[in-house]
Amino acid sequence: MDSKRRDFLKIAGLTAIAGIAAPSAFGTLLKGEANASSAPAGGHGPVAPTGKRYGMVIDVRKFTENPELANQCISACHTIHNVPDFGNKKDEIKWIWVDSYEHVFPENTQYKRPDALKGMPILTLCNHCDNPPCVRACPTKATYKKKDGIVGMDYHRCIGCRFCMAACPYGARSFNWRDPRGKDANGRPFIKEINQKYPTRMRGVVEKCNFCTERLAIGQLPACVEVATPTKALVFGDMNDPNSEISQVLKTSFTIQRNPAIGTHPSLFYII
Amino acid sequence: MYGKGRIIPALILFLGLMTTPIWYKSGDVSKMPKPEKPKDYTECVAPVQYMRTSHMVLLNEWRDDILREGGTRVGKTANGTEYVRSLQNGCMKCHSDKKKFCDTCHIYASVKPYCWDCHLQPKEAM
Amino acid sequence: MIEKALKGSTGYWVWMLFLLSIMGVGGLCYVQQFNYGLGITGMSRDVTWGVYISQFTFLVGVAAGGLMLVLPYYLHNYKAFGRIVILGEFMAIAAIAMCLMFIIADLGQPMRALNVLLHPTPNSMLFWDMIVLNGYLFLNVLCGWVVLQSEYKGIKYPKWVKPFIYLSIPWAVSIHTVTAFLYCGLPGRHFWLTAILAPRFLASAFAAGPALLMIIAMILKRTTRFDVGREAQDKLVTIIGYAAMLNFFFLGCEFFVAYYSQIPGHMHTLDYLFWGLGHGDQVFNNLVPFMRASVIMGLAGIGLIFVSRAKQCDGLLVLSCLLIFIAFWIDKGLGLVLGGFVPSPMDYVTEYYPSAQEIGVTAAVWATGAFILSILYKVAISVKLEKEV
Known part of the structure; x- marks a missing residue:
């Protein structure tokens, strides 16, 4: 057998082995990533309903009728979760906040639109995407998607690389640039009133809305939803349960989502 | 040995330090150490020996189970007493x-565990 | 062999002490940052990565640039690079060490850095970046050291390093590709979301890395008897020149796609970087002078580098390499990372200015890199000169 033929056979053999082994090795590598990597079926179509998927409808009209409501929702959330207030934009930490229509929906650039939309305050928070880019980016699985659709954070594990903040297309993530338990120059603590039932965070980790996982577990609604429930401005529930209130609302109302074109499949829906 | 006069005293000094x-x-x-145990309770969530050596493992298991798998937040001791699987809202209720x-x-x-960087000890004065 | 680094002229020791003093000052800045938190830097909620990550990105390129020496020498048996190839490998070591330091400096919880290994996450590009960077560091330490040691002993390097040398060639490509993937896989960041990012990174790397090497080689030619040789110098000019041209071609492609498609997201960052972005009643343009200077310096550098070869003028060669190196340092070490955050996904413009401490830490990491490089080059050059004289 001449050397060329022998080389050819060697290469052919190696290629065959690689061909057989590679897919299974790849499969093993990705095993157990179900929670972290989350590719929904189909790029454009709706996602097949399996298990729970929590979602929220934000009825902006109701917030316009009750101008105080949004701030009450924010304050309820931030008090319960010990979210610090640093008093400046650079260090700012927010789980739920109000921004103007132009900033919440920057892609919507109608030539003419209702006057009321100009600068209209709109409540926004983490979208709990079904296909979250932040979860894909996180190098330690400190942020992950749960079976019920909630995108959670494990602050114990976060190394503070802020890759998730670069990845989030909705500006929903905040970083603890300094110690949230500290005080400002006047001795005022950043967390005004501490909720003894919930932890704070520490310097150097990223944080965001957790859809009140800890409250859902004991049968309560998310804090913001609880505040808004009398007005029905926020409707929260399992979108995969056809009888849930949110399913009914989504079936009967036209809603929009923040930047849906990038395939993140947000779980927040707006009625404008 | 080469340079004995310096090496051996230096070695002794090094070992001493x-x-x-x-x-x-x-x-x-x-x-x-004699940690003070709660007076009103006789049993913990797991046998004392296990808790002594492995309470940190247990806490990590609770955390991963609850945060990631949506696991239950309520556990039961061997005698059937219910407890909250949480450092701040469970453990510290008895070990106050x-x-x-x-x-x-x-x-x-x-x-120096970093628990208290985030979790609050009972009635913590911040 | 390492003992060669412990004997040197006064100039060598003054240089090392100078670097150590910068490292000391920067170290104090880092202590301050460690105690206060990253809030001490200029970074903010909207611009979450600053000068640390942009230096990291640029230096990955400098490390990958070593490929342009290793590949011709080992794969194509291009003998003229015989003296300079070790400089390329050792520069990669120093550059990767700096990359790793910049990453650590940028972490909010540096003590937890090893969580990346404890909880390996294959879907995160940062996880792969960690693997390829450390792998490349290992390969260059191994290959560089073994080959040099063999030369020191006066024998040919052992056969078993060959596979590692060959492996280091595609590996060099991988480090900059994966680093580009950190950025170009993020939806909602239009400036980074371009398939040409990895090729552009590689093109600028293959220009900036060898350009730095050329500058150092010229300094060595002046200060020591170590001369890389005319042929190697001329060949490097070709490599640097064409790689730099490719980079500008790719940049031009970006401009075309943005301004011909007229998609606002694609145009905004380029507007911000090159013309100034009008937003509300303000115009944001703090990077415009830098970016314009970068283009002018880069193009001038390309022109001059070929003139320098035609005229065989070392002074001009150093000048053109300096222009190209600085041009790409601005392009990637400033504009690329900072630009990606402007405007934010919620259409806000936040301008970033590094803080004094941040600059201190950055200077210290560069000084540490230079320190490592000086030691490695001292060893390499001592060995080379000893064997040849």
């Missing part, structure tokens, strides 16, 4: 004095 902590604290063994319970052993063992 390295072992300073041992003989500095020798004769101090009587001061074993961090200084007299957690800190005694942690200081003795010279470990």
Whole structure:
């Protein structure tokens, strides 16, 4: 057998082995990533309903009728979760906040639109995407998607690389640039009133809305939803349960989502 | 040996310095930590021996189970008493004095867990 | 062999002490940052990565640039690079060490850095970046050291390093590709979301890395008897020149796609970087002078580098390499990372200015890199000169 033929056979053999082994090795590598990597079926179509998927409808009209409501929702959330207030934009930490229509929906650039939309305050928070880019980016699985659709954070594990903040297309993530338990120059603590039932965070980790996982577990609604429930401005529930209130609302109302074109499949829906 | 006169005294000096902590604290063994146990309860969530050696493992398991898998937040002891699987809202309900319970052993063992960077000890004055 | 680094002229020791003093000052800045938190830097909620990550990105390129020496020498048996190839490998070591330091400096919880290994996450590009960077560091330490040691002993390097040398070639490509993937896989960041990012990174790397090497080689030619040789110098000019041209071609492609498609997201960052972005009643343009200077310097550098070869003028060669190196340092070490955050996904413009401490830490990491490089080059050059004289 001449050397060329022998080389050819060697290469052919190696290629065959690689061909057989590679897919299974790849499969093993990705095993157990179900929670972290989350590719929904189909790029454009709706996602097949399996298990729970929590979602929220934000009825902006109701917030316009009750101008105080949004701030009450924010304050309820931030008090319960010990979210610090640093008093400046650079260090700012927010789980739920109000921004103007132009900033919440920057892609919507109608030539003419209702006057009321100009600068209209709109409540926004983490979208709990079904296909979250932040979860894909996180190098330690400190942020992950749960079976019920909630995108959670494990602050114990976060190394503070802020890759998730670069990845989030909705500006929903905040970083603890300094110690949230500290005080400002006047001795005022950043967390005004501490909720003894919930932890704070520490310097150097990223944080965001957790859809009140800890409250859902004991049968309560998310804090913001609880505040808004009398007005029905926020409707929260399992979108995969056809009888849930949110399913009914989504079936009967036209809603929009923040930047849906990038395939993140947000779980927040707006009625404008 | 080459350079004996310098190497051997240097070695002795090195060993002496390295072992300073041992003989500095020798004769101090009587001061074993005695963490104060809650008076109203007789059993913990797991056998005492396990809790002594592995409470941190248990806490990590609770955390991963609850945060990631949506696991239950309520557990039951061997005798059927319900408890909350949480450091801040469970453990500290019985072991309500961090200084007299957690800190005694942690200081003795010279470990500095970062629990309290985020979790609040009962009625913490911040 | 390492003992060669412990014997040197006064100039060598003054240089090392100078670097150590910068490292000391920067170290104090880092202590301050460690105690206060990253809030001490100029970074903010909207611009979450600053000068640390942009230096990291640029230096990955400098490391990958070593490929342009290793590949011709080992794969194509291009003998003229015989003296300079070790400089390329050792520069990669120093550059990767700096990359790793910049990453650590940028972490909010540096003590937890090893969580990346404890909880390996294959879907995160940062996880792969960690693997390829450390792998490349290992390969260059191994290959560089073994080959040099063999030369020191006066024998040919052992056969078993060959596979590692060959492996280091595609590996060099991988480090900059994966680093580009950190950025170009993020939806909602239009400036980074371009398939040409990895090729552009590689093109600028293959220009900036060898350009730095050329500058150092010229300094060595002046200060020591170590000369890389005319042929190697001329060949490097070709490599640097064409790689730099490719980079500008790719940049031009970006401009075309943005301004011909007229998609606002694609145009905004380029507007911000090159013309100034009008937003509300303000115009944001703090990077415009830098970016314009970068283009002018880069193009001038390309022109001059070929003139320098035609005229065989070392002074001009150093000048053109300096222009190209600085041009690409601005392009990637400033504009690329900072630009990606402007405007934010919620259409806000936040301008970033590094803080004094941040600059201190950055200077210290560069000084540490230079320190490592000086030691490695001292060893390499001592060995080379000893064997040849």
